[in-house]
Amino acid sequence: MSRPSEASKYPPTEFSLKYAKVLAPDGxxxxxxxxxxxxxxxxxxxxxxxKLAFKVTMKKLEKYNTISECNKEHLKTAKVDQIVECFxxxxxxxxxxxxxxxxxTKKSKDVVDWDVWWEMHGKILxxxxxxxxxxxKWWEYTGKTHPGVEEITNSLKxxxxxxxxxxxxxxxxxxxxxxxxxxxxxxxxxxxxxDSPEATMIYAGFYxxxxxxxxxxxxxxxxxxxxxxxxxxxxxxxxxxxxxINDRCKLTAWDGLYHDFWERYILAKKVExxxxxxxxxxxxxxxxxxxxxxxxxxxxIKVAFTAFNEEHxxxxxERLDYVFAKYVYKGLNPWVSGHVKQTPHDPNMIxxxxxxxxxxxxxTVDMKTLTLIxxxxxxxxxxxxxxxxxxxxxxx
Numbered sequence: 001m002s003r004p005s006e007a008s009k010y011p012p013t014e015f016s017l018k019y020a021k022v023l024a025p026d027g028x029x030x031x032x033x034x035x036x037x038x039x040x041x042x043x044x045x046x047x048x049x050x051k052l053a054f055k056v057t058m059k060k061l062e063k064y065n066t067i068s069e070c071n072k073e074h075l076k077t078a079k080v081d082q083i084v085e086c087f088x089x090x091x092x093x094x095x096x097x098x099x100x101x102x103x104x105t106k107k108s109k110d111v112v113d114w115d116v117w118w119e120m121h122g123k124i125l126x127x128x129x130x131x132x133x134x135x136x137k138w139w140e141y142t143g144k145t146h147p148g149v150e151e152i153t154n155s156l157k158x159x160x161x162x163x164x165x166x167x168x169x170x171x172x173x174x175x176x177x178x179x180x181x182x183x184x185x186x187x188x189x190x191x192x193x194x195d196s197p198e199a200t201m202i203y204a205g206f207y208x209x210x211x212x213x214x215x216x217x218x219x220x221x222x223x224x225x226x227x228x229x230x231x232x233x234x235x236x237x238x239x240x241x242x243x244x245i246n247d248r249c250k251l252t253a254w255d256g257l258y259h260d261f262w263e264r265y266i267l268a269k270k271v272e273x274x275x276x277x278x279x280x281x282x283x284x285x286x287x288x289x290x291x292x293x294x295x296x297x298x299x300x301i302k303v304a305f306t307a308f309n310e311e312h313x314x315x316x317x318e319r320l321d322y323v324f325a326k327y328v329y330k331g332l333n334p335w336v337s338g339h340v341k342q343t344p345h346d347p348n349m350i351x352x353x354x355x356x357x358x359x360x361x362x363x364t365v366d367m368k369t370l371t372l373i374x375x376x377x378x379x380x381x382x383x384x385x386x387x388x389x390x391x392x393x394x395x396x
Contacts, residue, residue, distance in 0.1 A: 023035070058142055094127060183217070192258045207246070221251050226255060226256055257288055257291075309355055326373075336354050
């Protein structure tokens, strides 16, 4: 018998899976007035069991949420989000379909943060507000103070950013850190160390936000990882048979480590050199990341890594400083998930997907001579131009 996944042990997920048929009898969340009482689907006994299950889940969450000086501000929103996560189909089945069909009404360069993004997505916001009202009707069953429908709506919005932080961060990295290309000329990104979240992004269709960030250029998306979440994709769209998942997006996936992929496919010219290589939350202290990072630095490839909190960000910079990475950007990411979480085994470890972004290319030190690679100053460039002009005049 297979062990339940870590996600299913999370109290809200456990509750949501177990009580979906009570709270959403036809696959859609409804209020308790439609489920219990006269004309309802379930009797008093089921109602009492549901109330008890809510209270047990709240008790589990109280143990889960250890408050400290470091985390008490973050826990205010996290506590509401955890209760909202108890409800099945919270983010609505219409979300993937609506995202795919919603055309951005602003230029990509003007979409700079979630506030602007929400201005374009009223079609999602309206049903989320309806969902918040239904969740609010159940709130007394939790025994917690009702936060108000507006705060429940804000919680749902945070959960939406948790789902879309990956495609938005990836899309904005491509638009900001790859060379400009003529219209309809493709750009190539290789996602390294991918797992279930990135696979879900593909299967649910949320990758279309990557395309919305890059309206002028088709995207070649290559996912390389030995993780379980990447295995099925690597069978469906291997380098030998990439899949056109959208008329503007070609997907390739490979089951293995990136430095092996490079040798087998890029050096052999079976796959193009990427415009940018990206990894979501890489653990750079892991034994497999060293060869990949060295390869990317030696090949002078533009690389983007994200980090889930300040500690993870600092650890990544420490590893990259050690190999003399030359930074293009390092700092906060405007497309961070608004869904902030606490790690049960360490109450002070608060995290959110893609909180920080690090972009680098090449090294600051020549590894053969161990000398500093000097950046040319404007004065040096002017001198070089004068010297070039002089040589031209001498040869003419």
